[in-house]
Each structure stands twice: as structure tokens, then as C-alpha cells.
Amino acid sequence: MKTPSRTNARPDAELLTQVARGELGGLGELYDRYQRDVWRVLTRTMVHPGDVDDLVQATFLELPKIAASFDGRDSCRAWLCGIAVRLASRHRRGFGRWLRVLTAFGNEARQRPAVDPQSSAIGRQELRVLERALGKLSAKKREVFVLVELEGLAADDAARALEIPAATVRTRLFHARAELLEGMKREAGW
Amino acid sequence: MDQCDRSWELDAVRDGRLSPSDVDSFERHRRTCATCGALAADAERLQRLGRSLVPDAPDDEVRVRRVRGRILRDAALAGGTAPMRPRFIVVLAAVLLAVVGVLVARSSLWTPRITLSTPGLVDSPEGERATVHPGPATTWSRLRDGATERIHLDDGTLALEVEHQRPGERFLVELPDGELEVRGTRFEVVVKEKVTRSVRVLEGRVALRRDGEPELLLVAGESWAPSGPAVAPSSAAVIAAAPPSSARALSPRPAASGDEVDYAHAIKLYRAGEYTDAARAFHAFGAAHRKDPEAEDASFLEAAALAQSGRGDAAALVAERFLELYPASIHAKDAAILVARAARDRGHCDAARRVLAPWPATSSVAVAAALGHCAP
Numbered sequence: 001m002k003t004p005s006r007t008n009a010r011p012d013a014e015l016l017t018q019v020a021r022g023e024l025g026g027l028g029e030l031y032d033r034y035q036r037d038v039w040r041v042l043t044r045t046m047v048h049p050g051d052v053d054d055l056v057q058a059t060f061l062e063l064p065k066i067a068a069s070f071d072g073r074d075s076c077r078a079w080l081c082g083i084a085v086r087l088a089s090r091h092r093r094g095f096g097r098w099l100r101v102l103t104a105f106g107n108e109a110r111q112r113p114a115v116d117p118q119s120s121a122i123g124r125q126e127l128r129v130l131e132r133a134l135g136k137l138s139a140k141k142r143e144v145f146v147l148v149e150l151e152g153l154a155a156d157d158a159a160r161a162l163e164i165p166a167a168t169v170r171t172r173l174f175h176a177r178a179e180l181l182e183g184m185k186r187e188a189g190w
Numbered sequence: 191m192d193q194c195d196r197s198w199e200l201d202a203v204r205d206g207r208l209s210p211s212d213v214d215s216f217e218r219h220r221r222t223c224a225t226c227g228a229l230a231a232d233a234e235r236l237q238r239l240g241r242s243l244v245p246d247a248p249d250d251e252v253r254v255r256r257v258r259g260r261i262l263r264d265a266a267l268a269g270g271t272a273p274m275r276p277r278f279i280v281v282l283a284a285v286l287l288a289v290v291g292v293l294v295a296r297s298s299l300w301t302p303r304i305t306l307s308t309p310g311l312v313d314s315p316e317g318e319r320a321t322v323h324p325g326p327a328t329t330w331s332r333l334r335d336g337a338t339e340r341i342h343l344d345d346g347t348l349a350l351e352v353e354h355q356r357p358g359e360r361f362l363v364e365l366p367d368g369e370l371e372v373r374g375t376r377f378e379v380v381v382k383e384k385v386t387r388s389v390r391v392l393e394g395r396v397a398l399r400r401d402g403e404p405e406l407l408l409v410a411g412e413s414w415a416p417s418g419p420a421v422a423p424s425s426a427a428v429i430a431a432a433p434p435s436s437a438r439a440l441s442p443r444p445a446a447s448g449d450e451v452d453y454a455h456a457i458k459l460y461r462a463g464e465y466t467d468a469a470r471a472f473h474a475f476g477a478a479h480r481k482d483p484e485a486e487d488a489s490f491l492e493a494a495a496l497a498q499s500g501r502g503d504a505a506a507l508v509a510e511r512f513l514e515l516y517p518a519s520i521h522a523k524d525a526a527i528l529v530a531r532a533a534r535d536r537g538h539c540d541a542a543r544r545v546l547a548p549w550p551a552t553s554s555v556a557v558a559a560a561l562g563h564c565a566p
Contacts, residue, residue, distance in 0.1 A: 043244045053257050060261045149237045155205050
């Protein structure tokens with residue numbers, strides 16, 4: 001995953017310590033560093049496009065409250081992604097909202113242009129099929145698939161981020177992948 | 191597809207759960223096992239396709255920066271109402287008891303009073319040149335943003351002692367229905383139910399800007415309340431006469447324009463590279479929607495569009511106006527760069543350095559480039 005070069009940058013743990021003390025400079029720096037990752041993971045977990053900014057904001061606003069609980073590792077990216085996914089999950093509860101997300105995502109799938117030359121080459125049809133298949137996954141399986149397969153987190157990191165056992169991550173990932181592949185084979189001729 | 195007992199090792203390899211020798215063993219197996227080979231290929235294909243579903247990052251820089259501003263602002267507001275430390279609570283309780291005692295002794299209804307010498311109610315972090323005295327149950331927060339200090343008063347009473355601001359510094363009290371700006375003063379402001387109820391000035395002067403109303407200057411001894419100023423009309427002056435550094439010339443909200451000016455359309459023009467039209471559209475939007483949160487972005491983007499269209503001097507003029515209106519904006523640095531570039535090109539190095547003074551040339555490549563040969 002693309003992460004900006006951070007030569008001479010202050011470590012995440014130091015910034016989070018600052019945030020825990022109520023110094024907002026650290027919060028701004030963490031936002032600059034990880035807003036793209038948080039935005040992407042929220043979009044990939046199929047948060048309604050109109051809600052993504054609010055959830056990005058909510059994710060970073062959690063930090064002053066929980067920064068002290070960060071375990072001090074080199075990067076807080078996985079931790080932040082976990083916060084974002086959990087907030088999205090909480091946000092999604094509510095059947096009406098969920099239906100709106102599915103409907104909107106279906107429309108998005110039809111309307112969204114290919115996002116880069118690479119996706120053009122792969123083919124819009126396959127993308128549409130995968131989006132539909134992702135939409136049919138349960139939220140729990142989709143969250144794991146997004147964190148591990150798309151965001152590149154190790155299963156242990158995803159487990160920590162989602163606050164579930166690593167074995168559960170692996171099980172959900174296995175089933176998510178199987179269901180997606182089945183959909184791709186059935187509808188896209190893989 | 192046939193099953194293979196070793197398929198689970200695909201994920202184990204990726205997670206780093208296998209020893210190097212086990213990894214070698216599995217890789218040898220994978221080359222000869224059709225099931226594992228196919229599973230690995232499918233997983234990779236799925237991953238590649240999945241990663242191309244969503245762009246790597248949002249493409250709207252203005253939106254990204256607006257969210258940043260919202261986060262910092264909300265975090266600052268939350269910080270101002272964060273749970274208090276036990277020692278502070280004890281001191282506060284003692285002070286409140288003392289205040290109640292005094293009020294009872296005087297047998298009068300409590301009215302907001304400035305309690306400048308009340309210990310324990312003072313908020314004056316080291317290095318700050320203003321002291322804030324919140325009244326009981328007042329909800330407020332404090333945020334320093336570069337040379338601008340902002341106090342946000344949501345509800346309650348604040349008494350403030352503000353030392354005289356240095357050149358380039360600003361001190362603002364944000365109110366639910368407007369704002370106050372001071373240079374150096376002692377004053378009190380009361381907000382209740384999202385409405386400013388009173389402003390009372392003991393020393394110095396205060397500029398009161400309520401939404402949709404002309405700016406009002408209150409000087410020592412004067413007060414203001416919504417039912418009508420409690421001051422002699424002759425002693426209240428419209429701030430337009432005050433020095434520019436403290437007098438942001440706000441005019442009353444203009445009548446709603448009949449023309450529908452579309453911010454999204456302006457953005458579209460900008461993205462399409464039609465910068466002249468975009469600048470015009472942003473200007474029109476800003477003029478018609480001064481109170482709209484997007485007016486700030488529109489004003490900056492007007493300057494950016496002019497710069498893109500090659501009209502550096504016009505861009506600098508618009509950027510200068512932008513800096514006057516929104517000195518604490520998230521776009522302030524970029525606007526200052528536009529001003530500095532034009533000044534540099536005119537050979538006015540002093541002006542270029544002055545406008546970029548808050549951002550040293552070493553702070554970013556863009557600042558250094560804007561200063562060019564004018565860099566100190």
C-alpha cells in the first residue's frame with residue numbers, strides 16, 4: 001500500500017502521546033499521514049459515499065480519547081483502519097441505512113468510471129461483478145477481506161484492529177474469498 | 191476443485207507463520223499441486239481486482255483539507271469541555287461556594303460579573319497572553335492556530351483579560367451568532383441558548399460582529415445587549431473607522447441573489463482547466479453566498495484559478511483579500527504563496543518575505559520556490 005515517505009518524520013507513537021496530552025498538532029500530522037488510508041478503507045467497506053467524510057472525521061476524533069491505549073508499534077495505520085471499520089460497522093447498524101448503502105453502492109457500481117488505467121485494463125465488467133459480490137458478503141466477512149486482502153494487513157494486525165481472535169479473521173477470510181470467487185466464476189466466467 | 195490438505199499454508203506463508211524451511215517446502219509443493227496453484231492464482235487475481243475497485247485516495251484536495259479543519263476544530267472544542275481534573279474540581283467547587291456566599295450576603299440576584307481576581311477560575315496556559323475566566327457551567331474552548339487565538343463560547347459567561355496583541359496576531363471570540371475581536375482589553379460576554387445576550391467592556395475596545403449586522407465597536411465602559419445597546423449611541427462607532435488590522439470590514443448580509451450560482455459548476459470548470467470561467471464562477475459564488483461555509487473555499491479557488499490562467503497579479507490581489515477575510519484559513523499558506531510570488535516577480539522582496547513570514551522558507555519547497563531569489 002502506498003505510504004508517503006516519512007524520512008525524519010516523528011514516530012506515530014510520539015504523535016499519539018502528544019494527542020493524548022491534548023496537543024492538536026499531533027492530530028493534524030496523523031491526519032495528513034493516514035487520511036488516505038482511512039478514507040480508502042471506509043470506501044472499500046462500502047460506507048455510503050455521503051457518509052465517508054463524516055466517518056473519516058469521527059475516526060480521527062476518536063484519537064484524543066483513546067490515543068493513550070496505542071501499543072506503541074511503528075505504525076498506527078492498522079490500528080486506525082480498525083477504528084474506522086468498527087465505527088463504520090456501528091454506523092451501518094440500522095436496517096434502513098444499510099439498505100440505502102446497498103442501493104447506492106449498486107448505483108455507484110453502474111456509474112463509477114474506471115478509476116485508473118489498470119482497472120480499465122482489467123475490465124469494467126469484472127469490477128461490477130466483484131462489487132456486487134462484495135455487496136452480498138456479510139459486513140463481518142467484508143471487513144476482514146478489506147483489511148487483509150485489500151489493505152494488506154497481516155491477519156494478526158486485522159485481528160487486533162477488529163478486536164477479534166486471529167483464528168476468526170482467518171476463518172472469515174477463507175469464507176469471504178470462497179464466496180467472492182464463486183460469484184466471479186458464476187457471473188464473470190473466471 | 192479438488193481439496194488439498196496443504197491449502198491452508200497459502201495464508202500461513204503470507205502471514206509469516208511458517209518457518210523458512212516450511213515455506214520452501216510449501217513452495218515446492220505449490221509448483222506441483224494444481225489445487226494450491228489455482229487457489230493462489232485466484233486469490234491474487236481477486237486481490238488485484240479488489241484493489242482497483244476504489245481509487246487510492248480522494249481526489250478533492252479542498253475536501254480533504256476541510257475535513258482536517260473540522261477535525262481540529264471539533265477536537266479543540268471537545269478538549270475545552272473535557273472532564274476536569276480532581277484538583278481543579280476541588281478548587282472550582284471552593285470558588286463557587288465563595289461566589290454563592292458573596293451573592294447571598296449581598297442578597298441580590300446573581301448577574302454575570304467579571305471576576306478577574308478569582309483564583310481557580312483562571313485559564314492561562316504558559317505562553318498565552320490572555321486569561322479566561324469562565325462562569326459556572328460555561329461551555330467553551332480555546333484554540334491557538336498560528337498567530338490567531340480563538341476562544342469558542344458555546345454557552346455561559348466568559349470574562350477575558352487580553353494583553354495587547356502583537357502585529358500579525360489576532361484574538362477572536364467565536365459566538366454562536368457572530369464573533370468578537372479584540373486587540374487588548376478586559377471584557378465580559380454572555381451567551382445563552384445560542385444567542386449572545388450581552389457584551390460589557392471594562393478596558394480597551396471590542397469589535398462585535400453579529401451575523402447579518404454591521405460591526406459595532408464598544409469601548410471601555412460600554413455594553414451591548416440585543417434589545418438595544420446600553421451605551422449612548424454616540425459612543426458606539428462602526429468599526430469601519432478602526433485600523434485595518436483589527437477591522438475586518440463586514441457588511442450586512444446581502445439580499446439573496448436571484449441568480450443561481452453553482453459552486454459545483456465552478457469546481458467543474460476548474461477541473462476542466464477552464465480557469466478564467468472558473469475564477470468568474472467562484473467570484474460570483476463568493477459574492478452571492480458570503481455566509482456559506484464554501485465561500486471561503488470559493489474565494490481561495492478564485493485566486494488559484496486566476497493564477498492558473500496566468501494572471502498572477504490578479505491572483506495576488508484576490509489572495510490578499512482572501513487573507514484579510516480568512517487569516518486563519520487552512521488555505522492561508524497557499525494564498526500567501528500566491529501573493530508572495532507576485533511580489534517577488536515585481537521585485538518587491540520585502541513584501542514577499544512579509545506575507546510568508548509565518549512559514550519559514552525552510553518549511554516547505556513551495557514556500558522556498560515562492561520566495562525564490564527573495565529568500566532571506
